[in-house]
Amino acid sequence: MKYNSAFEIIGPVMVGPSSSHTAGAVRIGRLAREVLGERPTQVRFELMGSFLATYRGHGTDVALLAGVLGLDTADADVRRARDLAHEAGLAYEFAAGRAEHHHPNTVRVVLAGATRATALVASSIGGGKVEVIELDGLHVRFTGERFTLILYHVDEQGFLARVSRLLDERGSNIARLSLERWTKGGDAVTVCEVDQPVPASVLADLRAGIRGVRDIRVVSVL
Amino acid sequence: MSFTSLSQLARQAEDRGLSIARLMMSVEEQQSGLDEDQLMAKMASQFAVMEQAVRKGILEPERSRTGLTGQDAARVHTYLERGASFVPPEPLRAMAYALAVSEVNAAMGRIVATPTAGAAGILPGVLVSLLDSGRYTRDQLVWSLFTAAALGLAIANAACISGAAGGCQAEVGSATAMAAGALVELAGGSPQAAVHAAALALQNSLGLVCDPMAGLVEVPCVTRNGLHAITALAAADMALAGVRSVIPPDEVVDAMRQIGQEMPVSLRETGLGGLAGTPTGRAYRVKVFGEDELLDSGASSGRPQSGLARPCDAASEEQSSARDGRVTGEIQQRL
Incomplete structure (x- = not known):
């Protein structure tokens, strides 16, 4: 829509x-x-x-x-x-x-x-x-209308599962999700729009606790 | 959930025994997590900005930075008070107010995009004139903005609302349709009547091209907003009288979408064809922006845009300030 x-x-x-x-x-x-x-x-x-x-x-x-x-x-x-x-x-x-x-x-x-x-x-x-x-x-x-996480990471099996499990456990609902990669097993980017702002503590856990994450940028609601 | 079709919108409202405005409110509550009071306050603040733009355009008229537009709203307002107009004072006031908001917009003043800035005069034009007439309360008028929003959502999702994508029919056409439908609900008309008012207004705008002179939202955008405020009032009356669009409303919207797709790019907000491409239109472009702008767009000769490969504005400080200085100088000269 x-x-x-x-x-x-x-x-x-x-x-x-x-x-x-x-x-x-x-x-x-x-x-x-x-x-x-x-x-x-x-x-x-x-x-x-x-x-x-x-x-x-x-x-x-x-x-x-x-x-x-x-x-x-x-x-x-x-x-x-x-x-x-x-x-x-x-x-x-x-x-x-x-x-x-x-x-x-x-x-x-x-x-x-x-x-x-x-x-x-x-x-x-x-x-x-x-x-x-x-x-x-x-x-x-x-679009920047929802709270958006941009995850720069390594393309590897289970990455999305780990991210979505962590967000789920911490009470975030994913509204839209896409993963694109430059090469198989190489650099990739995942764009994840969520319904509510993600607290800083969850961002810190994503950064530290998810294997393969290189950087996370946050686009907050326009 | 949102709205993608006018007929579905009317059906949903009627099935639930709601007005379109009330249906929009319940959907907005669900999606935003805000309650009715909060959403009414938010919409009232949009209405306040609309009203401020009307007052500014009538009471403190100023010319746009190019000098192309401005002060016509005040002109019409003075004229209507003489009482000798063909159009009765109330719709003429709506026209003056629509001109006012569009003039404020052209002068880079604050407005509410309804649904776009280029068409921002029409809804405030009709609604603020009704506020001044005393026929409706502010609260009723704020509610009617939810009707307008629902109609606009259905059109925007099924077709488009940008002049670059669909021509002026997508902007001013959509705004006129939104205003017509909102007026019908204000007057107590059914959801069916409201969507038909929207369809009647929209079909009267089909094919309207976006051909702003020099690419500015000024000529013919400002006067077009004024005239379409009256179209919105007339379409509402037509639907309230019981007239229905023979072509179903959704098919009218789809026709608008298709016409937009078939419209040449020179007539979709590129400032190249139509009124922008007339000798006067082209001369103004040169006058306002200088010769080098013509290389940016290939506008003067109708060449394909081969000149576009060059950078259009390398912003070394001295270059940009030199250019701005010259443009300002030219505008002052004209004034």
């Missing part, structure tokens, strides 16, 4: 002018920031389709940047994002991306901080709603 809540249709509250090209773009920027999980110092946006054709008219550029800076869709400072990025020491670049077969409002965000880097492709599908469709080159799907 694309849309579930009344407040996705009567909302979001946002600064104009476009829900898909401004509010959605802010949300994509925020998602990228949360996936990175540390203060970003460098970002490159590759705009595709309608994002590319109309980014300046809709303020898509400042909106994406505002999101990476952690601003909200209703923040009056969205339009000042270029200045804010400068103040925050965030180097940014906008480029044309290849459209491929994505939704017309799509952007690839390549983001780096002091110790980490990540790249994601996300689409703004209308009304401010967004969806990540690619993470570090793997096809995944998540």
Whole structure:
């Protein structure tokens, strides 16, 4: 189901002018920031389709940047994002991306901080709603509307069983789950959306107690 | 669970003896874990933002940053008070209020996307004008937003609500349908009548293209919001009078989806075709953004987007500030 809540249709509250090209773009920027999980110092946006054709008219550029800076869709400072990025020491670049077969409002965000880097492709599908469709080159799907765990790990038998058992024992219900891997027995990523926020203690146990976990990033509710 | 079809929505409501708004409320309670009071408070705060945008657009009108739009809401509002209009004052007020919200949106002000920012004028236009008329209480109007939400969910899940995916019919068409159905329930109409009002409004918007001048949510978006507020009122009256859409509501939504798929990309929020592609539309693009923007989009000549391979904005500080300075200068010149 694309849309579930009344407040996705009567909302979001946002600064104009476009829900898909401004509010959605802010949300994509925020998602990228949360996936990175540390203060970003460098970002490159590759705009595709309608994002590319109309980014300046809709303020898509400042909106994406505002999101990476952690601003909200209703923040009056969205339009000042270029200045804010400068103040925050965030180097940014906008480029044309290849459209491929994505939704017309799509952007690839390549983001780096002091110790980490990540790249994601996300689409703004209308009304401010967004969806990540690619993470570090793997096809995944998540929206940031639910509490989302991104587990970087080694592909090995029983991994998902161990993760879901631990989440079950600690009272978390999995709403959506996908595992993608670069190679068999090699690096893999699991995206797990849960209904309620996962406490820090459970995150610590996932990190320490599940064999094969390399890193966990948390995307909290948009 | 959510809604994927208008007929199913009406059936579910009628089977349970609920209005569409009440059905939406019970689904939202289940999904969010919040209770009715909390959800009403949340929706009331959305309504408050809508009302603020209306008041701002009427009482403190300002031009958008490009100077393309703004102050027309106040113009219509002054005109209606002269009392010599063809359209009676109440619907004309809805039109003025819809213009107001769209103008605030164009000026990067705060609005509620209903269902999108490009179509954000229509629901507040009709609902805030009814608040001012004294015919309905604020509470009733907030409830009607749940009707609008349910109708919007069904359309969004079965088709789409983004101009880039489905053209303006998906944005303004959906908003008009949502408003029409909400009005029917406000007036005490049945769920059946509400979904038919939505279908009548939507079928009158089919084929509407998304062709904003210079890619800005200004021309023709602002005036279109104003005119469609009146369409929403008229579609509600039509359905309340007992008129039904001959084509079943779900088939109208599916027609919208298919038309959206068949619509050329130049008419889906790329700022290339239609009004954006007229000589005036193209000239404004140059005026507002400068010549180099044309290379970004290949807009002026209708070339395929081969110019897009180059980076469109390498943000070395001096380059971006130089460009921003020039754009600002040009806008000021025009004003």
